[in-house]
Amino acid sequence: MTSTPAATPHNSGNQQASGSAGAVDAQGLRSAIDRSFGATLVQLGELVAVPGIAWPSFDPAPLERSAQAVADLLRNAGVDDVQILRSDKADGTPGGPAVVARRKAADGKPTILLYAHHDVQPPGDPALWKTEPFAAVEKDGRLYGRGAADDKAGIMAHVAAYSAVAEVLGQELGLGVTFFFEGEEEAGSPTFRSFLEAHRELLRADVIVVADSSNWKVGVPALTTSLRGLVDGTFEVRVLDHAVHSGMYGGPVLDAPTLLSRLIATLHDAEGNVAIPGLLSSDDVSVDLTEAEYRADASVLDGVRLAGSGTIASRLWTKPALSIIGIDAPSVDVASNTLLPRARAKFSLRLAPGQVPSEAMEAVRQHVEANAPFGATVVFTPGESGSSFLTDTSSKAASLALWALGEAWGVPAVEMGIGGSIPFIADLTEIYPDVQILVTGVEDPDSRAHSANESLHIEDFRNAVVAEALLLARLNAEGLG
Structure with a gap:
């Protein structure tokens, strides 16, 4: 495994040491990508x-249309073996439609699986968008629209790169290529594990490229070498058997929202560090973000002091981060003069690489129960969990990927951590323990995935297509030996 999940510039000389690129027609690949790039953007716009x-609360019909549109793209790219598949959820309802397509490997050639997802986040408040969420709009070198970056651009990067390699190499292309475009990632991938188990051989590969991450910044590519893990759940504070009049009974007992607030306040120390005992934490990063960069990328308001201690990169990548993402209590508009008997909060805890999710969940449970304010009853309910990830940067696939990224952008690639989580990667590593996993992406710090005005930097997208085409060509020429 990589020695530190930090962001480190990859030395361009080491990139060349990964092998000779002479057998790869880099200029031919670039030219093929450039010729079709306008059409690629049009196709991306059609997906957007x-x-x-x-999500269960949304009409499933557009999701089915999305899967069919992606399947048609693959067929038009010359891939014959295209299927739309799904697995059932635990309650028996069908999961989201996944698109799987394959080009089988020639004898002695490896197989690469190219992953992305075609489902998207809900658009949210339309008033916050400067363009229509589901209409691709090009402005100032960026393409705006829901899914333009996360992750329909990942799909188009895979398809466009493959098309260019197939065009340039022709009959010399023996690399096996499997496309796996999930249809429920933004809903938490509820059937991902069962889908892998049901289609274990169909999806088996030597290398997996997960195109669902980000680059270091506009103009600088990155290979994501670490991801934080994740646990979430709820805790409820109960103080009364039923609601009572705040004037008649207020004073001797505090209401549930007040006590919930006091409990939430124990989750962090005075500096804003997570204050739950037993969680792993590290400050071992070699390249850092500046405070100005972080404030700009995260849209932090003037006057807001940053939380936590240590470098900003470590706070993002190698330390735990806990957020309260929902509270159940009456809204202000319908509030009455009542002492509320109970209130509930949902937490989301990002875990440092190496942290065992079950141990982190137990640490949260013990903390909230031990810090029950004023003797209130605290009911803890665990939710979802996912493991962290570290790339083996010594692998042949990682070495080739870093070389390809540097060649495509013309600057050395960065090995960086991501504060977010991709829990299904743990499933991939368990089902396929010998696979080499590469986490790449088409986003940049201003892509605003999941937020209003999501967008894609168009030239970085072009570079991402070039990088993947170079990677495919090198794997076809050299294999993994």
């Missing part, structure tokens, strides 16, 4: 126009 959302 389909509001495929996998």
Whole structure:
């Protein structure tokens, strides 16, 4: 495994040491990508126009149309073996439609699996958008629209790179290529594990490229070498058997929202560090973000002091981060003069690489129960969990990927951590323990995935297509030996 999940510039000389690139027609690949790039953007715009959302509260019909549109793209790219598949959820309802397509490997050639997802986040408040969420709009070198970056651009990067390699190499292309475009990632991938188990051989590969991350910044590519893990759940504070009049009974007992607030306040220390005992934490990073960069990227308001201690990169990548993402209590508009008997909060805890999720969940439970304010009853309910990830940067695939990224952008690639989590990667590593996993992406710090005005930097997208085409060509020429 990599010795530190930090962001480190990859030395361009070491990139060349990964092997000779002489057998790869880099200029031919660039030319093929450039010739079709306008069409690639049009196809991306057509995908953006389909509001495929996998959440149960949304109409499933657009999600089905999204899967069909992606399947048609693959067929038009010359891939014959294309299927739309799904697994059932635990309650028996069908999961989101996944698109799987394959080009089998020639004898002695490896197989690469190219992953992305075609479902998207809900658009949220339309008033916050400067353009229509489900219409691709090009402005100032960026393409705006829900899914333009996360992750329909990942799909188009895979398809466009493969098309260019197939065009340039022709009959010399023996690399096996499997496309796996999930249809429920933004809903938490509820059937991902069962889908892998049901289609274990169909999806088996030597290398997996997960195109669902970000680059270091506009103009600087990155390979994501670490991801934080994740646990979430709820805790509820109960103080009364039923609600009572705040004037008649207020004073001797504090209401549940007040006590919930006091409990939430124990989750962090005075500096804003997570204050739950037993959680792993590290400050071992070699390249850092500046405070100005972080404030700009995260849209921090003037006057707001940053939380935590240590470098900003470590606070993002190698330390735990806990957020309260929901509270159940009456809204202000319908509030009455009542002492509320109970209130509930949902937490989301990002875990440092190496942290065992079950141990982190137990640490949260013990903390909230031990810090029950004023003797209130605290009911803890665990939720979802996912493991962290570290790339083996000594692998042949990682070495080739770093070389390809540097060649495509013309600057050395960065090995960086990501504060977010991709829990299904743990499933991939368990089902395929010998696979080499590469986490790449088309986003940049201003892509605003999941937020209003999501966008894609168009030239970085072009570079991402070039980088993947170079990677495919090198794997075809050299294999993994």
